[in-house]
Amino acid sequence: MTTHLSLYCRLEAMPVKKPTIKDVARLAGVSFKSVSRVVNNEAWVSDEVRTKVQAVIEQLNYQPNRTARLMRTAPFSLAFVYDNPNSHYVIEMQNGILSLCREKGFELVIHPTDSGSDQVRHELTSMIATNLVGGVILTPPLSESTELVKQLLEQQAKVVRIVSGAEPPDELCPTIYVDDERAGQEITEHLLAQGHRRIAFLGYHKDHKSSLGRYRGYCAALKNAGLEVQDELVICGNFTFDSGVEMTEQLLQLDNKATALFGCNDEIAAGALFVARKRELAVPQDLSIVGFENSPFSRQTWPGLTTVHQPNAEIAAKAASMLIALMQEPDQQPSHYGVKLHLVLRDSVSSII
Incomplete structure (x- = not known):
């Protein structure tokens, strides 16, 4: 009896193990980081997770360490990182991201960069390492760099990519994919349906998947119509008004003129329209012009651009x-x-049938 009583007394005297953050996470069925965010009352936690974690905290009578509560696992900011000369594209993207940031209580860091520079990786990894941002939205051509994405993920950054394609390129991170190829095919088919056979493609860029996708759609439409792609009608350039001017000047020097041109974006198409007017060519009677993106350029020109x-x-x-x-x-x-994507038909295309 004494032996049993002594054992009982010793068991009663043993210290009770305090519940840890991992105990809370295990019972709540979430990560310990999620528990930490609830404890720190961070804004970016779903109501469902917050309710579940708080219930377990009360059940276990969990008392977080005061020092741990002062630590933040990630900031309330995300970054929009881009390398794109198209100001309208950047403004539209920025406004779209800001609408969600304001709704969710996040700050937005806007970070233009040069995708061709060796500095870009250092800039982004420094942003993550210094805890400036907890997540990054990458747009083309930065989003097309698997190496860059992997490097950011290794730093525990959260990444979402916007890419050109009919499907996500991999399972590295969440991806928004835009089917440029299908849209490029549809707008070229529209020109073909109006009787055009000499159709130029302005803005080919071998390093930009958006350009390549639109070009592949252009090629597919010509092939389906039994036409060959004419190399002289495919002109390399950038997604800018000035480049559109230069490419159109080059196109109009050909002896066998094109009757229509496909600008790889609306700025290129607007540059083409400018040159046509300067050369006293009537649009669409002498030259039909189409663009891509439906930016303000397409709506503010005369005639309005099909895009x-x-x-x-x-x-x-x-x-x-x-x-x-x-x-x-x-x-x-x-x-x-x-x-x-879908077509927007305006007045810059006419039939030659």
Whole structure:
């Protein structure tokens, strides 16, 4: 009896193990980082997770370490990183991301950079290492660098990419993919349906997948119509008004004139329209012109440009929503979202049938 009583007394005297953050995480079925965010009362935690974690905290009577509570696992900021000379594209993307940031209580860091510079990786990794941002939205051509994405992920950054394609390129991180190829084919088919056979493509750029996707669509439409791609009608350039001017000047020097041209974006098409007017060519009677993106350039020219509507603000808002969700629930699997584009028919195309 004495032996049993002594044992009982010793067991009663043993210290009770205090519950830890990992105990809370295990019972709540979430990561310990999610528990930390709830404890720190951070804004970017879903209501469902917050309720679940708080219930377990009360159940276990968990008392967080005061020092730990003062630590923040990530900032309330995300970054929009781009290398794009198209100011309208950048503004639309920025506004789309800001709409979600304001709704969710996040700050937005806008970071233009040069994708061709060796500094770009250092800039982005420094932003992550110094805890300036917890997540990054990458746009082309930066989003097309698998090496850059992997480097950011190794630093525990949350990444969402916007890329050109009919499907996500991999499962590294959440991706919004835009089917440029299909839209490029459809707008070329529209020109073909109006009787055009000498159709130029302005803005080919071998290093930009958006350009390559639109070019592949152009080629597919010609092939389906039984036409060969004429190398002289495919002109390399950048997505700018000035480049559109230069490429159109080059195109108009050909002896066998094109009757229509496909500008790889609306700025290129607007540059083409400017040259046509300067050369006293009537649009669309002498030259039909189409663009891509449905930017203000396409709506503010005369005649209005037939183009492809690319909802940049909506795409950006979706990317921000995906990134914030990933930052709130870091253990979730990558999700993807496809964007289909549609034609906007205006007055810059005429029939020659």
